[in-house]
Amino acid sequence: MxxxxxxxxxxxxxxxxxxxxxxxxxxxxxxxxxxxxxxxxxxxxxxxxxxxxxxxxxxxxxxxxxxxxxxxxxxxxxxxxGYAYFYRSLFKVTSDVLIPRSETEILVELAGQEIQKNYRNKKCRVADIGTGSGVIALSLLMEQAAQLDMVITDISEEALKLARENYFNLKYAISDIHKTSFIKSDRMRDVEGPFDLILSNPPYIKRSADKKDVHNQVLDFEPHLALFLDDDSYDAWFDEFFTSIYEKLSPQGLSLVEGHEHHLESLAARAKALGFKEVVVIKDYTNRNRFLKLKK
Ligand SMILES: C[S@@+](CC[C@H](N)C(=O)[O-])C[C@H]1O[C@@H](n2cnc3c(N)ncnc32)[C@H](O)[C@@H]1O
Structure with missing residues (x-):
């Protein structure tokens, strides 16, 4: 040879x-x-x-x-x-966390715009629910000059451990004016409000109905906890989540939640029924429904 x-x-x-x-x-x-x-x-x-x-x-x-x-x-x-690019940084990833997707950068961008518009000289309390590798929370901590009190959560111990590791690795780029805490919690059950911003890219694929559209590589390698919810309890899962967002959002607060293109309209109707005054479905760059913007 x-x-x-x-x-x-x-x-x-x-x-x-x-x-x-x-x-x-x-x-x-x-x-x-x-x-x-x-x-x-x-x-x-x-x-x-x-x-x-x-x-x-x-x-x-x-x-x-x-x-x-x-x-x-x-x-x-x-x-x-063992690494993924997101927004403007390199994050460590393992098979315990979802590989961050580029569309989630839009959520960071929208949250950043809200902070710059309304919290220029004020403290802003932010929650990132289901942080995974920490990309949403840490990108904001690195980018934003306003003083952030960032609560970073996940139901997965392993994901939280990795988010902490990324925080440690990127700490040199995070201003000392920010405050950061890590909490293990199912949605917002163990998280105390109020928050000015509640951000989340939760699991949002229906385990049976949507499975045919999921690429084999995703099914075989990415953590199912980060991707799927059971079809039967899908609506109830989001009802509990939206109810706690409503309870824990400050009066002027804003929530941005990523979701599935085929289910966001129906989730928007549920959020309205739960009391949110402003509910907007926002599209991603491929013109697919991708986020819910919620205000009380
Ligand atoms: C779609 S991933 C998003 C990860 C990361 N935020 C991102 O955008 O790349 C969903 C995350 O939610 C977490 N998760 C799943 N069920 C949860 C629950 N009931 N409460 C809180 N977090 C949950 C998963 O462990 C996973 O890290």
Whole structure:
């Protein structure tokens, strides 16, 4: 066997595996793969500039070989490298948390606009319910100049642990004026109001009815706790959540909740029936219903 550089091995690998790679990673380009290998190398202290010129021998325990093996199994790239980009930062992710999605950045953007408009010189108390890796809360803590009192919650102990780790890793970029706490809670049961902003990207896929639309890679690798709710108790789950948002939102407060494109209209009607005066369905950049804006 002739010895190849990693660059030429990668090109051959991509061509040979292209069909199966694209079924697991729609739109995956050779360039993106290269970037992820560079990230992996960088995180492991290897000089990533020259990496692709080095000869590569695919022996079994070589970190790059493990990378290729995991790719063939369809493991999401973010779980392979252990990191995901969100908003303007890099967050650690593990299979205990959802890989943050780009549409959730819109929620951060909307929350940021609200803070800048109404809390420029005032303290703003914020809750992030179901924080996962902490992307929503930590992005706001890093970006916002207003003084935030941020309550970060999840029902999952492992997710909270990872959110704390990301907080620790990104703390250098978070101003000391903010206050941060981490609470394990089912929705808002163990969280005390009032809040000026209640943000959440909760699980919102119906376990049976919506399953056919969920990509196999998501089903196989991402935590079901972060994704699914039982069909039978779906409405009741959100009724309890919306009721506690209503109770714990300050009179001028705002809540932004991400949801499923097919269920947001019906959830909007439920939120109205529970007493919210302003209920707006907001679309994402693909023109799909994606968020609920709730005000008392
Ligand atoms: C869709 S993920 C969102 C994670 C993260 N906020 C993001 O946007 O990437 C939903 C999160 O809610 C958490 N979760 C599930 N059920 C919950 C509940 N009853 N109460 C609070 N959090 C819950 C999951 O553990 C998961 O971290």
């Amino acid at each position: 002739s010895i190849q550089s990693l660059d030429s091995y990668l090109k051959d690998f991509y061509q040979t595996e292209k069909k199966s790679l694209l079924s697991n990673y729609p739109g995956l380009t050779l360039h993106r793969l290269k970037q992820d290998i560079k990230l992996q190398a960088f995180l492991n202290g290897v000089d990533s500039e020259e990496l692709f010129d080095f000869p590569y021998l695919p022996y079994r325990s070589h970190p790059i070989t493990i990378f290729f093996e995991k790719l063939k199994l369809g493991t999401p790239l973010e779980y392979i490298t």
